Amino acid sequence: MSASPTHTAQASVSYALARNRLGPFAIGSAIASSVAPLTVITLVVPLALAATGLLGFPIAIIAVAAILMIYAVGYLAMARHIPNAGAFYAYVAHGIGRPFGVGTSWFALATYTSFQLCCYGAFGAAIGAPLLSDWLGFDVHWFIPAVLAWALVALLGANEVKLSGYVLVFLVVAETVLVVLYSLAIMLTSGFTFSGAAMSVGDLSGPSLGVLIVLGATSFAGVEQAVVYIEESKDPKRTIPVATYVTVAVIGAAYALASWVQISAAGPKPIDRATAEGADLFFNEAAVMLGHGAVTVGKVLLGTGLVAALLAFHNAITRYTFALGREGVLPRVFGRCTIKGAPRNASLAQTALALAVLIVYAIAGWDPLVQLFYWGSTTGGLGILLLYALTSIAVIGFFARRSYGENLWRRRFAPLLATAVLLVVAYLAVDNLAALYGVTPGTGPARIVPIALLAIFAAGTTWGLILRRTRPEIYEGIGRGARSATASASGLSAIL
Template identity: 80%
Template sequence: MRASPFPIREASVANALAANRLGPFAIGSAIASSVAPLTVVTLVVPLAAAATGLIGFPIAILMVAAILMLYAVGYLAMARHIPNAGAFYAYVAHGLGRPAGVGTSWFALATYNSFQLCCYGAFSAAIGAPLLSDWLGFDVPWLIPALLAWALVAFLGANEIKVSGYVLVFLVVAETILVALYSLAIMLSDGFRFNGAAMSVGDLSGPMLGVLVILGATSFAGIEQSVVYIEESKNPKRTIPVATYVTIATIAAVYWLGSWVQISAGGPQILDRAATEADNLFFNQAAVVLGQSSVTLGKILLGTGTLAAAIAFHQAIARYVFALGREGVLPRVFGRTTIKGAPRNASLAQTVLALIVLIAYAVAGWDPLVQLFYWGSTAGGFGILLLYTLTSISVVAYFAKNTHGENLWQRAIAPLIGTAVLLVVSWLAIDNLPGLFGVDPGTGPARVVPITLLLVFIGGTFWGLGLKYANPQVYEGIGRGTRSATASASGLSTIL
């Protein structure tokens, strides 16, 4: 990439995120919250089994974790040279060109919004409304608890990251411990034995591979967000890799145990039970040993877990919008921070969008659990898989131009293997998308989702090309973060 012709005055950059705030545990908790361990075990596993008729989720989780470990090698190597809260956007801009980078930023925002908004559906329909209705003695519309969750996310998102960090650490630790304890209780129930079919590699071949990989990608979505916090991390060259690898391994172990135990305990009727009991299945199995009160406790922590995921994705989206605003790709008002380094304007924009979507769903009468949570999380999982693939290609292209001091494994071997694997599973995912959504080929979300994502990417790419001629200074700074000439010279200051 040729150097910018504009002078860079890094010392004058005021529109930057708060530096030196987050260690490995804080960042690990943030990204673990976005993957929401209890939400995946209690909602994704049974809903996916019922929709697809597959029980190979545990083995798929291990395969996806292995792919992500391989993918992370090149991804983190690139992060060492491009510290940017825009992550996917910045890496593709440096590897495949600025227009593709802007297209990727739009694509990433659409994907993350699918995840963030679906969390409100899960929180409200599966937890908030039922519990409030039981406690108050009358039916509570799902929109009410959704708006309560929305207000809390809005408040935390508008303030410095440490405030959200404390909340996320507590919530993710609590739900992870609960998954482990409930899994142990289920294993202690009479007649329990592990179902070997759930770990059969036979489910990892043919057309079913694509379906299972999307489910796995959905369950790990957010793992890549460690680099989103790179500008706010302590000792980023150590903190980011530790947070990424440890979190992938930990979450994979939690998913593998929770899903295998749940499927095994369901017995021969697991698919029927998954369809009828849905989000209650895991809790009902644990209640056999722990008593009915464990269901209520589980529901409460499931609610806080989905709330934590909403907070984590909101923070990630705000940082993406901030990164784009700072460089002038989006209106520069989004590139401003508070005195304490919080991207408040970007956060408020996401808050407004979430409110519009929630009200639209309520007015239209759409099902918040199926059409908001399941469809939204599935669309997000499909999108994140494509983002992994595109970024992996960008890593290969970036290091092909210059080794940047990285060894052969980091700059070439791991990225090339990861790219080849991701290309295969992405094609299988595209080919089997109707089965994942449970609709006929070419209908419903199986048609709408890929077309929408493609149009979003094309729109962003053309926007980037337009900047080349309409605003060359902004174009030159795409993907450069605080090194962007527009960020340095824009005169943006912090706001209260």
């Protein structure tokens, strides 16, 4: 018996994201919000200086931008042929194998979750608590503002992407403008001169290369998310590449300039100032020219920028979870959407996880700025670097079987070059984890993080093998998105 119109409509509501909603600017704003320009300049840069003792952050940004431009060639070429909100997961499944695709999906979820959770720590400890304490006249625990941000993200994340898109556009434009204006103000301050040490290519050699590239990758985390929105974009073959390349170029230029300015203005001992002033360093430097009000305005916009990053990562995580639920790799309840195309069940699950982590940190009394923000963002940077390398290998495997009309540069030479560079840098990063986290070798996150990431990938891959043996109909649909066996069984294939 043929499916009724009602049944077909319900299937499309349950298993399809909202289509034709996002243009290049909206997607660019979403991924720029993930990289959070003001957060990187005011939090990542001084904390990285303090933890590693290295000044080469600006030159590392330029190097990472160049790597990403080459990496994106093959990555976006594959996206044209594998439109899937699961991105990394789908590409590895098609290019290397389905079990590894499932392992990659778990790894990607852990990486993005690490990025999102670290932003809660920064918002609560560096912005929310100090500002509220000043305004109210008594000490406010960091957990209070963190939960307020959590509630806002929960509300916006559970609704259609167009609503949160408006918020992201406004917030990312505001913080990017502030980074540029404050950088100009610092440069116009009497006595300012650029530091040659911060742009020395000497830092991009030996063990420090891996450390700086991970910190650079942390700063760009989210630029690959354009393809996560591919099912919701307008004219995806044009929209996704434009959003990706323009965002990498603009954000890379802003990062390199602003971090160079910040380090240069810190005087002869920038590492000591970064250690002492932390997130206030950039604002204090701008206040010399603009007055103390610049500090307050900067902190407010840093707070809104962190909320934007929280929302952007939340949206990316829920779309990964949705993609896995739609295909039956995770419980199918996560693969259902509201009538307006919002993956609400996946959103609520991520919201619950975030709250649980915040409660644990608050009860345990752990440092939200170092042990949640810096360690979390650094773990995310390491994870994203490894995901880039794995996906680049998958691109080579995918196009090795068929050209799909792509030229040699896009399907072979660029992916090979990107893979070689990424594997070398990833090795150096893993080999120097203690310097990256600023801890004694073999202790704390330098010991726990690689074991945890490997265990997550291995567990996901094992689950993929179990599905091959026990649920072959689901296994065959891995990485196929809306065309998966699960979606077909729901009746969705009839309308695609």
